[in-house]
Amino acid sequence: MTIGLLLALAALALVDSTSFGTLGIPVYLLLASKRSGGLLVYLATIAVFYFLVGVALMLGLSTVMERFGDVLRTTPAYWVQLVLGVGLFALSFRLDPKRRAKLGKPERRFEPRVGGPRVMVLLGLTAGVLELATMVTYLAAMGIMTTAGLTAGQWVPLLGAYVLVMILPPLALMGLRAVAGAWLEPKLERLRAWMSKHAASALSWGLAIVGFLLARDAAFYLFFQRP
Numbered sequence: 001m002t003i004g005l006l007l008a009l010a011a012l013a014l015v016d017s018t019s020f021g022t023l024g025i026p027v028y029l030l031l032a033s034k035r036s037g038g039l040l041v042y043l044a045t046i047a048v049f050y051f052l053v054g055v056a057l058m059l060g061l062s063t064v065m066e067r068f069g070d071v072l073r074t075t076p077a078y079w080v081q082l083v084l085g086v087g088l089f090a091l092s093f094r095l096d097p098k099r100r101a102k103l104g105k106p107e108r109r110f111e112p113r114v115g116g117p118r119v120m121v122l123l124g125l126t127a128g129v130l131e132l133a134t135m136v137t138y139l140a141a142m143g144i145m146t147t148a149g150l151t152a153g154q155w156v157p158l159l160g161a162y163v164l165v166m167i168l169p170p171l172a173l174m175g176l177r178a179v180a181g182a183w184l185e186p187k188l189e190r191l192r193a194w195m196s197k198h199a200a201s202a203l204s205w206g207l208a209i210v211g212f213l214l215a216r217d218a219a220f221y222l223f224f225q226r227p
Contacts, residue, residue: 005148009158012141013165021046021127026170031188036174038120043170045124047163050138053128054159057142078218085215092208 017023029039141162145155177184 005144008144009141009162010165012137012144013162015137016135016141016162017166017169019131021131022166023169025123025127026173027188027191030170030173030177031185038116039170039174041117041120042124043167045121046128047167049125049128050163050166051159053132054138054142054162055156057139058145058155058159073221075222078221081214082218082222085211085213085218088211089208089215090211092211 026039026043029042033039145158150158173184173188177188
């Protein structure tokens with residue numbers, strides 16, 4: 001385990017800490033309630049979710065996928081992939097704020113609300129699942145740890161530290177609000193307004209990219225490579 005490895009993982013974790021699920025939603029929750037209990041439940045859910053996904057990847061989920069790789073490379077599987085990719089790409093246009101404005105449709109904005117523990121757990125799981133499709137940075141971190149040949153005694157605490165860094169920004173905002181709430185509140189409002197304005201566009205672009213890549217890969221096999 002080298003300093004370079006630790007610095008690379010720290011940098012990736014900081015990038016992951018700025019996602020909508022790890023920073024955007026917590027800002028909404030901070031402004032929605034003066035109490036921190038709901039936000040803490042949400043952050044704990046996000047951290048546990050990402051930790052368990054990381055453990056699954058490190059324990060050889062890729063090996064399981066390789067075992068069933070022949071099934072995934074069949075013609076029916078590629079047709080399913082093509083339909084899924086085209087569907088995601090089409091959905092991205094429906095969510096695009098500029099297109100909705102041209103059609104005279106109101107912009108859809110996701111604004112989470114604080115609820116009980118069950119609601120916060122469900123919100124955390126939903127956010128985690130939705131971000132799985134775009135967790136390129138997290139997958140890169142898992143790849144770095146895998147190629148480094150770390151033992152379980154090494155990568156388990158590293159993975160725990162990684163997800164902790166991911167939720168540090170909202171935890172820091174919670175602490176800052178406790179000591180400087182009046183100063184922080186208007187800044188959080190501006191941040192929320194900015195994220196609310198751009199969240200739909202970011203989601204639209206993300207779905208479009210994922211859909212395009214899935215459809216392109218399937219189409220290449222079905223129409224150009226298939227014997």
